Every structure is written in structure tokens, then in C-alpha cells.
Amino acid sequence: MQPHGRIWREAIIHNFANSAGSRPWASVTLDGAGNVYGTTLYNGPGETGSGVDFELSQISGKWQYKIIHNLNNGGGGGPFGGLIFDTAGNLYGTTYGEGSCAATVYELFPQTNGTWKETVLHKFTETDGCQIYGGLAIDSAGNIYGTTAGGGTDNAGTVFELSNSQGKWLRHTLYNFLGGSDGASSFAGVILDSSGDVYGTTYAGGSSGAGTVFEVIP
Numbered sequence: 001m002q003p004h005g006r007i008w009r010e011a012i013i014h015n016f017a018n019s020a021g022s023r024p025w026a027s028v029t030l031d032g033a034g035n036v037y038g039t040t041l042y043n044g045p046g047e048t049g050s051g052v053d054f055e056l057s058q059i060s061g062k063w064q065y066k067i068i069h070n071l072n073n074g075g076g077g078g079p080f081g082g083l084i085f086d087t088a089g090n091l092y093g094t095t096y097g098e099g100s101c102a103a104t105v106y107e108l109f110p111q112t113n114g115t116w117k118e119t120v121l122h123k124f125t126e127t128d129g130c131q132i133y134g135g136l137a138i139d140s141a142g143n144i145y146g147t148t149a150g151g152g153t154d155n156a157g158t159v160f161e162l163s164n165s166q167g168k169w170l171r172h173t174l175y176n177f178l179g180g181s182d183g184a185s186s187f188a189g190v191i192l193d194s195s196g197d198v199y200g201t202t203y204a205g206g207s208s209g210a211g212t213v214f215e216v217i218p
Helices: none
Strands: 002-004 008-009 036-040 050-060 062-070 091-094 104-109 116-123 144-148 158-165 168-177 200-201 212-216
Touching: 062 116, 116 168
Parallel strands: none
Antiparallel strands: 002 008, 036 050, 050 062, 091 104, 104 116, 144 158, 158 168, 200 212
């Protein structure tokens, strides 16, 4: 939507079409130059495939769509969450872990030839978390935070952190949901405050079984 006097008007800058990506589930993010980045859940005809990461940039006043990464991860499921940037201009995203609970967090590095290179930072198992639907958050030190909807000690989901130690990414479970009054099944992402506390929501659990808003405190 664009401001036009007191009236806002809509401008479609891209229409998705199956093999070039379809069914974007999450919101988008911007870089410093105003380019738009996002994800789609599928990348094949009939809602198949594992999705794409895309970029939209303006060239001579027209928006140009470009797939920067095909998520051909063989059963890893497409991304329900969007992308985030770090201070170096690298992108981070997730796949939700279709069937096998093999959700992933991955990083995309921009290359000098205009392509992006993927590195999988962590592949989840059922014990450390299963199915990521929400997006990620990143702190000033480059640590990454998110939630899983299932898995963990009680199969009610987890809050996790990924930190880089000497070039190796380490996963830390910050909290295992018990599935009762503390909540269960976090489908959304998380945010951080200036103290490093993590905030989010659960779809289920809580005192009435209708979900919670939670804070995880270091």
C-alpha cells in the first residue's frame, strides 16, 4: 500500500506462479537499499516442492523478481517463516520439517556473482524440537532465536538459541514447554528486548487451554 494524499492505494509488485514460487506464508523483510526478501511454501505445480527464497528489486522503476535460493531439501518441508538479516547482510531462514520433524535453520551468504550460498546451521530432531512455523530473531551478537511447535521433552515445543562458537553453530534449548499451564505449540516467532529476554506466544496450553503469551528470561 502507498500513501496517496489521505487515501492509501494498493500496488501489486509481483504475482506468484507455481514453479517460480507459490503460497508465501510469512511477511517480507527489507535491506538497506529497499530490496524486498521473502519465502514461499511451494515451488512446483500443484503446490509441490519445498519453496524458494526470493528477492524483489526496482530496476528503472519496475520491480524485478528473482529466486535467490531453491529449498530442494528432500522432505525438510518448505518455509512457513520469513527471512531476517544480520549486520553483515547474510540472511537466515527456516524450514518446518515435514513428516520427519527434520526442521532446519539455514543461512544464505551473498556471493560476488550475485548468487546466494546456503549453509544449514542446525537440523532438528524430535528430541530438540520439531516443526518450525514462526520466524527468527537475532541479537546484537549474532545469536539466533526461535521456537518449535512440537518436539522437546514433552512434545509440546521448545524455545531455542543458536550461537556461533569458533565457526561452529551450537543449539541451546532455552525452554521446553510442558504442554500445561506454561503453554504448548508455538506457531509464531519470537522477539527480544534490550535485556535479552525472549517473548512469544503458544497456540495451546495455559490456564484455560487457549494459549499463552510467554517470556523466557536468561
